[in-house]
Amino acid sequence: MHQRSHEEQRYLDSYNASAFDRPSVTVDVVILTLRDGHLEALLIKRKEHPFLNYWSLPGGFVQMQESLDEAAARVLRQKAGLEGVAGMEREGPLRHPIYLEQLYTFGHPERDPRTRVISVAYYALVEASHIREMGEEKALFRLRIPEGESAVEIFDSKFKKYSLAFDHAEILGVAIQRIRGKLGYTPIGFELLPERFTLRQLQTVHETILQKRLNKDSFRRKMLASGMLEPTGELERGLGRPAELYRFRREL
Template sequence: MLQDEAEFLAGYDAQGYDRPSVAVDLVLMSIVDGAPAALLVRRDEHPHAGSWALPGGFVSVDEDLDSAARRVLADKAHMDGAYVEQLYTFGALERDPRMRVISVAYFALLPADRFAAALEADPALSLARITMPGDGKAQAAGKHGRLSLAFDHAEILGVAMQRLRGKIDYSSLAFALLPERFTLRALQDVHEAILGQSLNKSAFRRRMLDRGWLEPTGERETGASFRPAELFRFRPIIPNA
């Protein structure tokens, strides 16, 4: 006779299966000096002591993944209020030399000024320039040259960059990297930084205007040496009910 579920669970041996550890890693990206950049933290203990890593941590048995991501955002990245969403799950067998660790990467795009307080609060943090040399893995560089990335974080950053490049042309994600009011030149700069290539000015502007995402503010930028450019704001398109 089949026992009921309560009896089954009462006698279930949870030690009968291996339990891999689960971690979350945060890919917090911006555009700095015309190039993609990501928040990294310098590791001060083994493994990979002295290398740079994405802010991350292990998931406790009493918290869900999103809660763990928010905790790491506050404790390791010294930020709050940023919306992060799941990017990808990384589970290569030897990605962590300590033990079997599966990491769920979370992703967020933020204007560069959102990182100022975090960088000031923790000298171990760096907003590092990210490049894609072509092998699917990203490279990071700081003020003094290339940074060594811990674990498989070069791969995680590579997936993030590929996701950005794949979505930038048809989605509104570029606006997350801009202030509330921006010029068309600034919007094109963001697209070029992510794609790693120059775009035709006239064609780009026509495409952006035709999509209906841009709302003129009636204002112009200040401090320009030539004719000040018009300022726009992002206008989300709400589908008909």
């Protein structure tokens, strides 16, 4: 460990961070889930100015004694009622850990009219059954990026379109582009599935995220060859031939 001299200790003791003007720092979390073949985000309604009554990403100021990861997990818990972030909290019998990853840090000086606020944005992938009852203050919205565009469109269940507070629609758009790209080299699609799933459900996750149709036979052969699928030996019955159920074989 770095050894400190008396001179250095005196320097540290006299250091005054207030001598410099500092921006505020928040953590904002894009909570993504998948329902009925739609990518959705959990948003909360702002109760104070600015953007009073606008829907927004759950967020909060970073506390002085917590890491950024801890702040994001706290926001998930306090603002969205979601607990059990993978690799963060006490390892109990977690049914389905939440996937949480840093997205990007948004720091345009004018992004918040109150004061200078820098936002360290995260995204969380949450299996739909993990999300509890919605209410007046928080709800799930469907997301869509029109062909050839980059801006995301946000709809409620009655297909009414919304603008979000601050630059939260832009943050949301970055998150969607991120998971589209990441799906190409990291098996994050599994984070949106229940513990046991069918190949059709896995393909639906991929098609929903990528917003395009995939070839059924190629997809299943590729997935079966990947070694990531662990057969459970059980079947799920529907209208047609029963489908085999799999688990995601996580590498240790």
